[in-house]
Amino acid sequence: MNVNFAERAHNHNWKLDPIVRSLLDTDFYKLLMLQFIWKNFPKIHVTSEVTNRTVSVRLSEHIPIAMLVDQMEHVRGLRFRRSEIIWLAGNTFYGTRSIFEPAFLEWLERDFRLSDYTVTEHDGQIVVRFEGLWTEVTMWEVYGLALVSEMKTRAALSTLSELELDVLYAQAKTKLWEKMERLREVPEIRISEFGTRRRHSFLWQEYVVEVMRMALGPSLSGTSNTFLAYKHDLEAMGTNAHELPMAMAALANDDEELHASQYRVLELWQKSYGGELLIMLPDTFGTTQFLAGAPDWVADWTGQRCDSKDPFVAGDEYVAWLTERGRDAKKKRLIASDGLDVEDILRLHEYFHGRIRFSAGWGTLLTNDFRGCHPRGETALEPISLVCKLMTVGGRPAVKLSDNARKSTGPVEEIARYRRVFGSVAVMGALVTV
């Protein structure tokens, strides 16, 4: 009777169901950083790499490389659309209009391209390497991670019947709703959706954001996903990442410049951005040494994001440091973003409430929490720890120490040199699950 013949024919013939539908489908901070790189480092060459820290999951046994390449080529064929550029130009971000320069937007629309890449298999893992100008490589991070993450999802879903899929999603939705009901009890809580890179799928992330808006109202500060912010009139959230201090450290010519680079990046950043965008990420080479050695103007920044240290400890340390520097912690912002789930968010909110403006950046365990939802009890849909890290900058190795030694990256000898220069000690933090 009521058959949509065109749709049926398309469904059994289509070549590609795209995972990344728009170049805006990335974290907002990538666009801020892209403008920063375009302006300050337009000629620097870098390499970066997608790897899976959850080595027990052998991705190459699930994801056909040819299909991943098809998806990557689809992304490489995308362009920023006119309406998207107009939105970036005309929208207010963190209360500021014209955060993107006209020349940058013109370049973004006309000249932006993604770098070349290679996809190889190694010891059961898929390794994706990007190489080119920093402006061409940087944007691959979120697209690449989201592609691998959703390819893994699709491989797992392909083993389920239609009814099993229905049960799977019903359970995941119920799990999400239970989290919303917990959070609704605390109306002052502030949460941003930060889960693009390791999401179950784009459509699931969109569903999650819509449910959050309905359930949480003003407790949802916004989403880091620029496309979802654009499509659903939400605030685009996020400022910057480890990529910047790592690159500036790699570009330093001696140990003294290396040590200074962690503050130099802040100086450069505040030439471009102000206000709520002045959120520092002090853990790249160890938070404690960063705060101890910071020039006084660093304490004027709006807040910090803690991404590897126990956020209770990191927050206390930040509040004490602000007090010591004569600043009022109550006017500063603390953002936790490392593997949070609903109970962490509730406890952190309660702990810091009234002492500092706390917000949660909720990622993987928001947009990819299918733990316990598989109708046959399998674990194939549980999230894994996918990362994309800078490997070299201007031909030199890139290093991150982090507050959790399990999250450090770079060649062993370089890590040792960095530890010497920054005087930070390796601390084994929590096991990295996501």
Added chain:
Amino acid sequence: MNVNFAERAHNHNWKLDPIVRSLLDTDFYKLLMLQFIWKNFPKIHVTSEVTNRTVSVRLSEHIPIAMLVDQMEHVRGLRFRRSEIIWLAGNTFYGTRSIFEPAFLEWLERDFRLSDYTVTEHDGQIVVRFEGLWTEVTMWEVYGLALVSEMKTRAALSTLSELELDVLYAQAKTKLWEKMERLREVPEIRISEFGTRRRHSFLWQEYVVEVMRMALGPSLSGTSNTFLAYKHDLEAMGTNAHELPMAMAALANDDEELHASQYRVLELWQKSYGGELLIMLPDTFGTTQFLAGAPDWVADWTGQRCDSKDPFVAGDEYVAWLTERGRDAKKKRLIASDGLDVEDILRLHEYFHGRIRFSAGWGTLLTNDFRGCHPRGETALEPISLVCKLMTVGGRPAVKLSDNARKSTGPVEEIARYRRVFGSVAVMGALVTV
């Protein structure tokens, strides 16, 4: 892009979304009883009435009477389809072919009609009264109950947004799946779906049956819904209801005939049906007196369904009676069907396992368990206790005593007379919730 214009246009124009889609969408026992009535009581006039025992829910404030009438007229316009009649003729029911006589099927296809009715409002309730030949009135029971039940559902759903509806169904599906996971732990368990009359909706009942088949495999004995049995190649389950002993009691001309009528109905039934269809329903006028006064041949029947007495007590009583009558209880069947949920089923199975062949007839709390699923915490989707009972037979009042005095029906003075004749005492059982 991919718009099905015909579907969209239909969706915003349609006159009626039918609740009952086929005359087969009824409990299988209604068809067995219809053949019985057609054969033995073709001239008897009866009246029956749909009422809501959950008086706290004021149905007339939610269900527009005109819309209910539209749905009833739609059902009255339905005919048994050729393919349905062929299926009734050719299918095997309880291992028996040709359970329906050709003459009956011919009558069903050509002459079957539903009686006239009136719909009125009384004290916040909707009262639907049916009047006509017993063969015309009897089939209204399940259609009428299912219509009122789904109209109530639709009224409650109309207050929810699309996303809230999605959350509602996700939670209901999860709740259903959790029940399935509990039952899967006991592969020997046997369950029939008995939830047509008080279902959330037809489509939800169909979903439940499909999930049960996937999750439970052979533990799902079948469904009482004839249309679902036909559509999904399942066993059609069910035998007979209180309607028959109530009618034969009403037709009795004196107290002696009245007392004998409860066995007379079994005699008549076994002239038409055998084997697994010989399931008695001993609680119409009190189980204890029924068993005590039963002629010996009654103990040859295949089993009993307990529908108002505590099933642990009723089962023990039946096993003891069978033993006393020299029959092997292990070869008999015990069916519980009164307001069961998953825990009751598991406990009853464990209690009777190895002593008697136990099966659960799972109704309202299978096909309409939305308790706790409303995204705003409202109770509008919780099931209510809708019933459709014979009021008069051949102009005389119809009476049910039941093992639970809360479930007795009929005029007070008639109930008193029946209690005297049957010597059964009024026992207050559990509160009737569904």
